Amino acid sequence: MQIVKDIYGEADMEAFGARLSVALRNGGVVYLEGDLGMGKTTLxxxxxxxxxxxxxxxxxxxxxxxxxELADLEVYHFDLYRLGDAEELEFMGIRDYFTEQSLCLIEWAEMGRGILPQADLIVRLGLIRQGRHAVLEATTDKGAIAMAKLQDMLAD
Structure with missing residues (x-):
């Protein structure tokens, strides 16, 4: 299952992130993919x-x-761009962040390959004329549930 959305401007990216957050209230692991300046942190x-x-x-x-630390969820935003070796994640106790009560948002997840858990959802951001193109892909059952919720919201 995939969702494709074109996003125009910072406010639109933040609004899309707010909608996505509703679908991820139960936590999970989300890989945020895209070149520098694509809006991952804005999302x-x-x-x-x-x-x-x-x-x-x-x-x-x-x-x-x-x-x-949010009322009902712990959210961790990772940026692995400057990581020299995936093993460095073990030294920082990375596995402690991935719990049933957490949402882990990971930029540059490929730098942690072999250490990071599988993503529930992958968000790929690319450049289009005057905006960004987002492709979301569920890779687990938990991710598919989040995608179904998001798809319902986007249809409204």
Whole structure:
């Protein structure tokens, strides 16, 4: 199952993230794919705002992970762009972040190949004329449930 959506501008990306957040209320693992500047962190900001977070949302490019404690869910935003070796994730205790009560949003997941769990959902962002093209793909049953919820919301 796939969802394809064209997104125009930062506000549209944040609004799409807010809708996606509703579908991911039960947590999971989401890989965010796309070149630099495609809006991955903007999408995460929209997701967090959709879940009620009011504080700043910054890219974890240098810290690798930014945690967000929400009322009913722990959200972890990872950016593995600067990771030298996937084994570094073991040293930071990466497996402790992946629980039933967490949503893990991972940019540059390919840098953690072999260590990271399988994604429930993959969001691929690409460039189109004056905007972004998002392709979402479910890779697990949990991801398929989230996709079905999102598809219903987008149909409204």
């Amino acid at each position: 995460v900001r929209g997701m967090l705002r959709g879940m009620g977070h009011e504080g700043p949302v910054k890219s974890p490019t240098y810290t690798i992970v930014e945690p967000y």
